[in-house]
Amino acid sequence: MFAAGSWLFMDMHLYFPAPFVQDPAKKVRKLKKRNQKSKAKKGSGKKAKKASFRKGGSKKGVLKSRKGKKPTSGNGATYNGYDLTAVPREAWPCLDKPNRGQKSYTLNFGGGVVEVLVAKQAYFIKKVAAGFPGPSGQVSWSKYDGPIRAWQIVKERSGIKRWG
Numbered sequence: 001m002f003a004a005g006s007w008l009f010m011d012m013h014l015y016f017p018a019p020f021v022q023d024p025a026k027k028v029r030k031l032k033k034r035n036q037k038s039k040a041k042k043g044s045g046k047k048a049k050k051a052s053f054r055k056g057g058s059k060k061g062v063l064k065s066r067k068g069k070k071p072t073s074g075n076g077a078t079y080n081g082y083d084l085t086a087v088p089r090e091a092w093p094c095l096d097k098p099n100r101g102q103k104s105y106t107l108n109f110g111g112g113v114v115e116v117l118v119a120k121q122a123y124f125i126k127k128v129a130a131g132f133p134g135p136s137g138q139v140s141w142s143k144y145d146g147p148i149r150a151w152q153i154v155k156e157r158s159g160i161k162r163w164g
Contacts, residue, residue: 079105082118087147090162091116091123112158123150129159 077085080102084092093105093116103119111129121141128134134157144150154160 079118084118087116087118088151091147091151107160107162110159110161112160114154114158114160121147123154125154125158128157132159133157 077083079093079099082103091107091114093099094107099105104115104117104124106113106115106126108114108127111127112125112132113127115124115126117124117138123139123141125134125136125139128136136158139150139154139157141147141150144153
């Protein structure tokens with residue numbers, strides 16, 4: 001019934017089964033199904049946006065897009081639509097320097113650096129000049145009863161001095 005040595009062949013398959021070969025078309029279907037599931041989890045195939053601080057690109061593109069814009073308009077009492085009449089004249093933006101911010105601009109005089117946050121109605125001390133107490137951080141206009149008093153506090157802390 002069995003040829004000589006066939007018992008050896010039968011025993012070998014018990015210990016070493018034949019390798020399983022999957023149909024390639026079935027494998028492709030499985031991969032497609034898995035990809036569809038992962039896309040459904042991520043948000044229906046929409047590409048995720050990068051965080052603004054991780055975006056690539058150069059400053060040239062930013063400058064080209066805002067080339068015709070001026071930081072102030074009319075009598076100089078506004079900055080990109082924000083009213084500067086309550087802000088002291090010493091804290092207004094410099095017209096000879098490029099101001100790229102839509103809601104803020106930076107002033108650096110006398111070793112101190114201050115950013116005027118027009119939308120948040122605050123000053124942010126970025127750098128304190130040598131010999132001044134500091135600390136760096138945000139000074140809100142509402143905490144000090146308006147932008148004039150807050151500007152005096154910022155000058156005392158940061159050492160910024162524009163005129164005189």
